[in-house]
Each structure stands twice: as structure tokens, then as C-alpha cells.
Amino acid sequence: MQLQTILNHVEWYKSFVYENVGWSALETKAALEVKLRPRANSRPTCSGCGQQGPGYDRLPTRRFDFVPLWGIAVYFVYAMRRVDCPSCGVTVEQVPWCDGKNHLTTTYRWFLACWAKRLSWKGAAEAFGTTWQNVFRSVKHAVSWGLAHRDLEGIESIGVDEVQWQKGHKYLTLVYQIDAGCKRLLWIGRDRTAKTFLRFFRMLGKERSSRLKFICSDMWKPYLKVIGKKAAQAIHVLDRFHIMQKLGKAIDEVRAGEARQMKADGYEEVLKHSRWCLLKRPENMTDKQTVKLSELLTYNLRSVRAYLLKEDFQRFWEYVSPGWAAKFLDRWCTRTMRSRLEPMKKVTRTLRNHRELILNWFRAKGAISAGIVEGLNNKVNFVPNSIGKAPKSYRDSACRISNAEVSRS
Numbered sequence: 379m380q381l382q383t384i385l386n387h388v389e390w391y392k393s394f395v396y397e398n399v400g401w402s403a404l405e406t407k408a409a410l411e412v413k414l415r416p417r418a419n420s421r422p423t424c425s426g427c428g429q430q431g432p433g434y435d436r437l438p439t440r441r442f443d444f445v446p447l448w449g450i451a452v453y454f455v456y457a458m459r460r461v462d463c464p465s466c467g468v469t470v471e472q473v474p475w476c477d478g479k480n481h482l483t484t485t486y487r488w489f490l491a492c493w494a495k496r497l498s499w500k501g502a503a504e505a506f507g508t509t510w511q512n513v514f515r516s517v518k519h520a521v522s523w524g525l526a527h528r529d530l531e532g533i534e535s536i537g538v539d540e541v542q543w544q545k546g547h548k549y550l551t552l553v554y555q556i557d558a559g560c561k562r563l564l565w566i567g568r569d570r571t572a573k574t575f576l577r578f579f580r581m582l583g584k585e586r587s588s589r590l591k592f593i594c595s596d597m598w599k600p601y602l603k604v605i606g607k608k609a610a611q612a613i614h615v616l617d618r619f620h621i622m623q624k625l626g627k628a629i630d631e632v633r634a635g636e637a638r639q640m641k642a643d644g645y646e647e648v649l650k651h652s653r654w655c656l657l658k659r660p661e662n663m664t665d666k667q668t669v670k671l672s673e674l675l676t677y678n679l680r681s682v683r684a685y686l687l688k689e690d691f692q693r694f695w696e697y698v699s700p701g702w703a704a705k706f707l708d709r710w711c712t713r714t715m716r717s718r719l720e721p722m723k724k725v726t727r728t729l730r731n732h733r734e735l736i737l738n739w740f741r742a743k744g745a746i747s748a749g750i751v752e753g754l755n756n757k758v759n760f761v762p763n764s765i766g767k768a769p770k771s772y773r774d775s776a777c778r779i780s781n782a783e784v785s786r787s
């Protein structure tokens with residue numbers, strides 16, 4: 379069987395044919411090039427208005443990434459025609475395997491987006507020999523496709539989170555719906571500025587924004603500002619996961635400082651290999667870590683005091699009444715401010731500044747889904763549900779090819 383036969387089976391185009399398939403001369407690794415050409419006498423379609431028109435000229439050959447076959451990269455190769463369109467002027471033609479200037483074929487984008495549900499984005503990029511950016515673009519495409527084809531009515535709770543990507547300080551803003559029956563990634567934007575997040579609210583629209591009941595976020599200022607402005611009626615909850623993460627970071631700082639100090643003073647290095655037993659919850663520790671922790675507890679160390687303060691703070695989340703939780707929080711803050719542990723005091727000041735928003739967690743707890751209570755712990759691997767509703771042809775071909783990929787490995 380020839381590759382063209384398979385390609386015609388998974389993706390048949392009315393106006394284009396697979397001319398031939400050969401090894402690529404451009405790559406150092408094995409790669410396949412699938413040359414396409416228009417069917418005889420077919421006229422190009424204007425990308426502006428979708429009407430067929432007379433051909434104008436041809437652009438240089440372009441390559442489009444297609445789904446890898448048996449681990450071998452596959453490129454579609456085609457020289458785009460330009461159309462002399464009576465209504466739009468000279469435009470580039472529209473082709474069925476791709477839209478706009480994208481160098482990823484639509485099928486490949488759905489394929490990557492499907493895998494990005496199961497793997498981390500980085501993992502998906504590595505598994506299919508592509509870049510993180512391509513996976514990101516694919517997910518973004520899937521999400522915006524989903525948005526354009528999906529109803530945004532009835533969203534009551536959302537969560538906003540930032541993810542760092544690449545090394546350095548590049549961020550994305552992710553917005554999730556976290557209602558009980560429906561958890562999904564709603565929107566992705568570049569950066570984590572107020573401007574970014576405002577774009578989400580513009581997309582959602584005034585009406586729907588005013589119907590939001592709960593919003594969950596971390597303590598990132600621009601987000602807080604935008605939420606206050608665009609959805610003031612919603613109960614704004616600070617995410618439990620992020621608060622505990624801040625405490626964890628503070629303990630880490632105390633421990634690192636103390637370990638350095640002890641080494642400089644020539645003491646025995648009791649803090650060596652102690653990092654995880656100070657950060658983990660007791661129930662998640664290995665036996666070895668439990669022993670290490672009980673050893674540490676016999677010393678009056680700053681790290682241990684920080685650890686005990688954090689463990690004590692866990693009790694905070696067990697309160698039911700916001701009033702009692704508030705009392706606990708205030709007492710805990712006072713105690714920690716007297717601890718002479720600078721990193722812990724820093725977190726405490728932040729907690730005090732956001733007291734009301736933190737207590738909203740208790741106000742929201744009884745009223746809504748576990749979504750907010752659980753927080754945004756799962757982050758990026760949250761399922762972009764829109765993919766489930768992808769056009770059937772894409773979904774099918776992507777899945778067929780992905781099944782081949784799975785059975786190979």
C-alpha cells in the first residue's frame with residue numbers, strides 16, 4: 379500500500395491531490411515530504427471571501443508539519459497560489475489542511491492538543507519531536523475553537539492561574555471554569571498582566587461577567603485588581619494551594635539560611651537531606667523522612683519552628699465558620715510575627731493584607747463545588763474540554779494516527 383492511499387483515507391481533499399512522497403533532503407534526521415498539487419483545472423479559493431477566482435501567481439514552496447508517522451516527521455509541501463479575487467484583490471489561496479499563516483496542519487494541531495490532555499505540554503513536545511511552543515499553539519487553537527463553538531452561558535465559578543514557561547520570566551494566564559459539573563480550561567493569554575486578564579473579561583462579555591459568583595486566584599496583584607473591577611459582585615477566593623505554596627517557600631528559605639549558618643559555624647550538618655521532610659505533609663512522608671523529622675524535632679532549630687508553624691496552619695483549613703477561622707488566622711499571624719523568622723514574617727504580612735479574601739474561602743466552601751476548595755492544584759493538565767467537540771473529521775483522523783502511535787510504543 380502506498381502512503382498516498384493512507385493519506386487519502388485519513389484526509390481526502392476535493393481540490394488537491396497527494397502527488398508524491400519522498401525523503402526530505404533538508405533534514406538531518408529521517409523526514410518525509412508529501413508533495414501536494416491542485417487537481418487539474420481546479421481554481422484557487424480566495425482566503426478573504428471563500429470564493430473561487432482566477433489564479434494570479436504562485437508563492438515559493440512552503441512546508442507544513444503533519445502528524446509524524448512511525449516516529450518519522452512528516453511535512454506537507456506545497457506552493458500556495460494567489461488569487462486575483464474580484465472583491466478582495468490579490469490574496470493567498472485558502473487550503474483545507476491549514477489556516478492562515480500557520481505552519482502546523484490543522485490535523486497535527488488537534489493531534490498535539492489531544493496529547494496535551496494526557497501528557498504535560500513539555501512531555502507531548504518531546505514525545506512527538508516538536509517544540510513546546512507548537513504544543514502551546516495547538517492547545518490555544520483547540521481552546522479558541524472550543525470557545526467559538528461553545529456556549530459560555532451558565533459559568534458561575536472561574537479560577538485564574540499563571541504558569542511560567544521556558545526559563546526566565548515568561549508567563550501565561552490561564553482561566554478555568556471550576557463549576558461542580560464542568561471543569562475546563564476556558565482561556566489562555568500571554569503574560570500575566572492586568573491587560574492580559576482584561577482580555578479574558580472582554581471575551582466573556584459584561585453580561586456573563588456580572589453573573590459570576592465565585593472567582594479563585596492567587597495573590598498576584600494585577601489579577602486582584604482586574605477581578606475587583608470586572609466582577610466585583612463575585613466572591614473572590616484566594617487559592618489554598620498558592621497560600622500553602624508560599625509557606626513552603628518560606629520554610630525553604632529559613633532552612634537554607636540556617637544550613638548555611640550552621641556550616642559556617644562548624645556544627646554538624648543535621649539539616650542535610652531535610653528539605654522534603656520539612657515540606658511534605660506528615661501523612662505523605664516515607665519512613666526515612668519520618669525518622670529524619672523526629673530527629674530534627676529534638677533540636678531547637680529555626681527550620682523546625684518554621685515547620686511547626688506551617689503544620690499548625692493546616693488546621694486553619696478545617697474550620698467551618700469564617701468567624702472562627704478569622705480568630706485562628708489572627709492568632710496564628712501574631713504568633714508568627716513574634717517568631718523572628720524573617721521569611722515567615724514576610725508571608726504573614728501578605729496574609730494579613732489579604733485577610734478578607736482568604737476568609738472568603740470559608741464563605742465559599744459550603745456554597746460551591748469542590749473545584750474551589752481543591753483549588754487550582756492541577757494546573758495545566760486540566761482538560762481543555764473543547765477538544766472533545768472538535769470537528770469529527772479532525773478528531774477521527776487525529777485519533778486514528780495517534781492509535782498507530784500508541785501501538786508502536
Ligand SMILES: [Zn+2]
Nearest residue numbers: 424427463466
Ligand atoms: Zn475574495
